[in-house]
Amino acid sequence: MTEPQSAPDPRGRREPPRPHKPAALLFEPPEAVADPEHFFDLESIEDPRDLLDRSTELTLAFREAADRATEFQAIAAAQLADPKRFDRLPESAIAARAEWTEDYAKKMIEFGRDLLRNSGSTPH
Numbered sequence: 001m002t003e004p005q006s007a008p009d010p011r012g013r014r015e016p017p018r019p020h021k022p023a024a025l026l027f028e029p030p031e032a033v034a035d036p037e038h039f040f041d042l043e044s045i046e047d048p049r050d051l052l053d054r055s056t057e058l059t060l061a062f063r064e065a066a067d068r069a070t071e072f073q074a075i076a077a078a079q080l081a082d083p084k085r086f087d088r089l090p091e092s093a094i095a096a097r098a099e100w101t102e103d104y105a106k107k108m109i110e111f112g113r114d115l116l117r118n119s120g121s122t123p124h
Contacts, residue, residue, distance in 0.1 A: 071115055073098065077105060078112025 037043055040058055045051040077098065080089045089097075095105035 074108045074112035075115055076112070077108045078110075078116055081109045 040054075042051060042055055042058070045054060077094050079085070080094055081091060082088055091105045091109065092102055094100075094109065095102045098105065098108075100108065
């Protein structure tokens, strides 16, 4: 796993709302995974307008999924680093577990703490 390109905003700011509702992410059937050219049936769409629309929906859905997953990573990191836990982990252990640098782990822990303070216990 590679380190994400940019750190989350430590103040918890979100990007402006996107104009399109993301497409639902569905798991690829096993037979599709065996075909390297297959990707969410996009290769079967012949009309470029339809292809652009569907691929844009998927792009937005993957971005939203990545954003949500990052928030859950941050919350988990903050929970694992919580000094009140008897089994808390040091930042270096969290970094190793998530395949992050230690500096990135510190930022994610703080981001997770901000999310926990501002939203209860789970991302929106």
